[in-house]
Amino acid sequence: xxxxxxxxxxxxxxxxxxxxxxxxxxxxxxxxxxxxxxxxxxxxxxxxxxxxxxxxxxxxxxxxxxxxxxxxxxxxxxxxxxxxxxxxxxxxxxxxxxxxxxxxxxxxxxxxxxxxxxxxxxxxxxxxxxxxxxxxxxxxxxxxxxxxxxxxxxxxxxxxxxxxxxxxxxxxxxxxxxxxxxxxxxxxxxxxxxxxxxxxxxxxxx
Numbered sequence: 001x002x003x004x005x006x007x008x009x010x011x012x013x014x015x016x017x018x019x020x021x022x023x024x025x026x027x028x029x030x031x032x033x034x035x036x037x038x039x040x041x042x043x044x045x046x047x048x049x050x051x052x053x054x055x056x057x058x059x060x061x062x063x064x065x066x067x068x069x070x071x072x073x074x075x076x077x078x079x080x081x082x083x084x085x086x087x088x089x090x091x092x093x094x095x096x097x098x099x100x101x102x103x104x105x106x107x108x109x110x111x112x113x114x115x116x117x118x119x120x121x122x123x124x125x126x127x128x129x130x131x132x133x134x135x136x137x138x139x140x141x142x143x144x145x146x147x148x149x150x151x152x153x154x155x156x157x158x159x160x161x162x163x164x165x166x167x168x169x170x171x172x173x174x175x176x177x178x179x180x181x182x183x184x185x186x187x188x189x190x191x192x193x194x195x196x197x198x199x200x201x202x203x204x205x206x
Contacts, residue, residue: 003178004103006034007060011067011078013040019158020109020151021068024170028066031171033178035060039077046080053085054098062103062177063143065134068154069110072123072130082137091141100142103182105193106131107170109154117152117191126191127152146185147193149173172197 008028015022015038029036037056043049057063067074074082089096110117110127117127127150128135138145151157151166176182176197190196 004061006062008064104138104143105146107149109151114152150192
């Protein structure tokens with residue numbers, strides 16, 4: 001199997017203040033099978049180049065949204081990007097099949113601990129449930145959504161010594177997306193892809 005081409009769309013309004021996402025962005029920028037786009041750097045005035053973004057989508061096999069979780073959703077520019085780029089007739093509708101068969105995954109960080117993203121936690125839902133609108137968007141656009149990749153407790157990840165472990169996991173994710181079978185992930189009901197990565201590497205899930 002030839003390597004899949006990965007498009008990483010990074011959306012963080014203040015990456016210089018980020019303790020995690022800017023390092024994830026650096027990894028994606030340097031990955032041999034990934035194309036990296038910093039949306040806030042390219043579109044500081046939110047004037048998204050629709051034709052260019054649609055061309056980027058067409059040229060890749062895997063679409064990754066890389067972002068910090070803002071109020072159970074994406075930062076504003078990534079939502080604007082979706083509204084403008086995923087047009088009827090291009091991404092969905094009777095003739096909108098340009099994205100058919102592509103894989104889609106969210107890679108996001110959340111400030112709260114993992115236990116908060118559970119029916120018994122203060123967010124009352126798993127992260128995957130909270131991201132259902134994005135998963136359904138991908139499905140409507142004929143893409144194949146995968147469980148999200150997540151870092152919980154991102155605000156304390158550095159002081160607790162979890163940053164490097166997460167960076168290694170993200171690097172492993174990109175490698176897997178590029179070169180490994182993904183059909184088993186499509187069928188999985190896992191809340192995050194992190195536990196599937198652990199299983200594929202022979203590690204014990206946390």
